[in-house]
Amino acid sequence: MCTDKKKIIVTRSEEETEKAGFELAASLAPGSSVLLRGNLGAGKTVFSRGFARGLGITEPVSSPTYTIVQEYDLPAGGRLYHLDLYRISDVHAGLAFGVDEFLDDPKGYALIEWPDRISGILPPDAIAVEIEHLSESERRISVC
Numbered sequence: 001m002c003t004d005k006k007k008i009i010v011t012r013s014e015e016e017t018e019k020a021g022f023e024l025a026a027s028l029a030p031g032s033s034v035l036l037r038g039n040l041g042a043g044k045t046v047f048s049r050g051f052a053r054g055l056g057i058t059e060p061v062s063s064p065t066y067t068i069v070q071e072y073d074l075p076a077g078g079r080l081y082h083l084d085l086y087r088i089s090d091v092h093a094g095l096a097f098g099v100d101e102f103l104d105d106p107k108g109y110a111l112i113e114w115p116d117r118i119s120g121i122l123p124p125d126a127i128a129v130e131i132e133h134l135s136e137s138e139r140r141i142s143v144c
């Protein structure tokens with residue numbers, strides 16, 4: 001959970017949430033990991049699309065629910081690893097899949113949905129983003 005809140009914003013549209021993702025990505029250095037939490041329909045995919053755009057990715061972005069990871073080459077070199085661990089049961093299954101490789105790439109950015117599936121091996125310096133549903137069009141985004 002997000003206890004030490006550094007930044008909290010309320011977005012009022014899909015576009016504003018996408019912009020929040022864009023701005024976070026643009027502010028990060030290679031090697032960063034972002035843990036993205038939120039209920040179904042909170043806006044994780046919207047935020048992820050903005051995050052990818054902030055790294056210069058122009059391809060379509062959707063959460064890799066069935067494939068677990070989607071890799072994108074970045075125009076500046078390095079990669080974005082977009083992970084959706086919904087179908088990963090625990091750390092053991094995560095390691096069997098090879099998630100540690102994505103987390104450890106010094107040139108890569110890891111954006112991890114459902115990160116608590118592998119809570120034992122998450123990078124301690126990862127940035128936590130939580131999206132909460134306030135109303136039909138409002139979301140609270142906390143970045144720690």
Ligand SMILES: Nc1ncnc2c1ncn2[C@@H]1O[C@H](COP(=O)(O)OP(=O)(O)OP(=O)(O)O)[C@@H](O)[C@H]1O
Binds near residue numbers: 046
């Ligand atoms: N302020 C807002 N920010 C983001 N999305 C919003 C906002 N207001 C309304 N929406 C709508 O909420 C939905 C968010 O969907 P999205 O697919 O991003 O959620 P998700 O967290 O990825 O859900 P799931 O866990 O089912 O994949 C979209 O239909 C979007 O248009």
Ligand SMILES: [Mg+2]
Binds near residue numbers: 044045
């Ligand atoms: Mg989604």
